[in-house]
Amino acid sequence: PRGDQAPSDPAAWLRRQRDHLRLRDAAAETEAFLARLLARDPSVRASASEALSDPFVSESLQAQLAALEEKVGSAVVCSTCGDETLRESEAARCPSGDHVFCPECFTHSVEVQVKDQTAAAKEMVIHCSYCGTKTPFPDETIARHAPTAFGDYLRGRETALAAKLDQEKTAEYKVKLQQELEKLQSMSDLERRVTVARAHIETNILVTRCPHCGKAFDEWSACFAVTCSRDGNGPDIGCGTRFCGWCLTKCTAEDHHRHVSNCRHNLAGRGELFSDIKLFHESNKRRWRQALQDYFVQLGDPAVVAQLRQNPAYSDYQ
Ligand SMILES: [Zn+2]
Ligand SMILES: [Zn+2]
Ligand SMILES: [Zn+2]
Ligand SMILES: [Zn+2]
Ligand SMILES: [Zn+2]
Structure with a gap:
């Protein structure tokens, strides 16, 4: 029987076996992924952005999903005016x-x-x-x-x-x-303006958020190719978006690790994917410093900015 014959070209035979195994794994993963995409339970269901970054989803489907995601994404509908964007x-x-x-x-x-x-x-x-x-x-x-x-x-x-x-x-x-x-x-009136500005800084500037859905993160470590976690439920549930843990730019599955290792904000060094909490904090500090300075300019209220600059809570970001 042919199957028992020694392969005439062992290297080619090995390649075929490997391709076969790879295809089989791919089929199993695609099936598992499709099951998640169609799941009734929203906590299990894959998001459009996850589908987008799944390597087994075809390019044309990816393009369609990308268009859909632009429209839907983490979009919500205003309960009052019905704004869908x-x-x-x-x-x-x-x-x-x-x-x-x-x-x-x-x-x-x-x-x-x-x-x-x-x-x-x-x-x-x-x-x-x-x-x-x-x-x-x-x-x-x-x-x-x-x-x-x-x-x-x-x-x-x-x-x-x-x-x-x-x-x-x-x-x-x-x-x-x-x-x-x-x-x-x-x-005083000035203090009120300062209070409003501080509320803005503390909720919008000195917080690291998912670039897509705005979910706040305290930290991440190890691999800086980060995914907005879909663990848990309720308002804390993430959106599944992949992004760079250094510069918070959105990434696709294909360019995720490449982006992180080449990111010019990567403090662990070029080519490194992994880092620790210390560098996470350092990179936040640099990003927040820039954002805070931009906000001071944008605020256009010199009296308020002067007060904020003296606030010891922001001294790390001046
Ligand atoms: Zn309500
Ligand atoms: Zn509205
Ligand atoms: Zn990784
Ligand atoms: Zn998110
Ligand atoms: Zn980056």
Whole structure:
């Protein structure tokens, strides 16, 4: 039988065997990947960007997916105006997680609520217009997604606190309210502007985020060809985008490791893929320093910038 014959060209035979094994593995992986792409369970389902970077997805399908991803990606739809070009990273998501707002609609909603509540002087809390009054938006969300309304919101809270203090009978609670009110009242207009700028810096500049969905990362180490992790669930779930751990540029599966090893921001040295936490922090420092200086210029408020420059929290980034 032919199968028992010694191969006439052992090198070619070996090559054929290897190709055969490679094809078989590829088929198995493609099947597994397709199963994930079509999964009903969203926590298991592969994202468009993962599909894009899968080496077994054909080029034409990749092109189609790329177009789709441009459209969909981590896109979300504004619950109010229906804007479909909105990105998760620029949307304000309500505390229940069910509703998202584009910057315009969110700012408008904050402005209206601040105006109504300032007139009523009873309280100052911003709620999701769809969820009702259960959990208010945290200050951080308001500062980040409605920065132009944040100052009025703080002022409104001050007025509301003063009114509440007037009616409060419990002595202990009265002291607490009094302290909070004094803190707000002692704020000058300049201090308010500084507070708004600081909220922006702390949520948008001194945080390392996925370049696609905006998910924040504390750290990564080992291989700096990083993927926005899809582990876990809830609002923390990542988008699966591949990016460079040094410069945060998006990468495809094909160029991911090549980019990282050649990246001009690679502090571990040219050709290196791996690094440690120390260099991760150092590279953040350099990136944040640049971003902070850009923000100071963009802010165009010399009095605020002078205060921020003196803030010891930012001394590493000057
Ligand atoms: Zn909208
Ligand atoms: Zn909601
Ligand atoms: Zn790697
Ligand atoms: Zn992401
Ligand atoms: Zn890079």
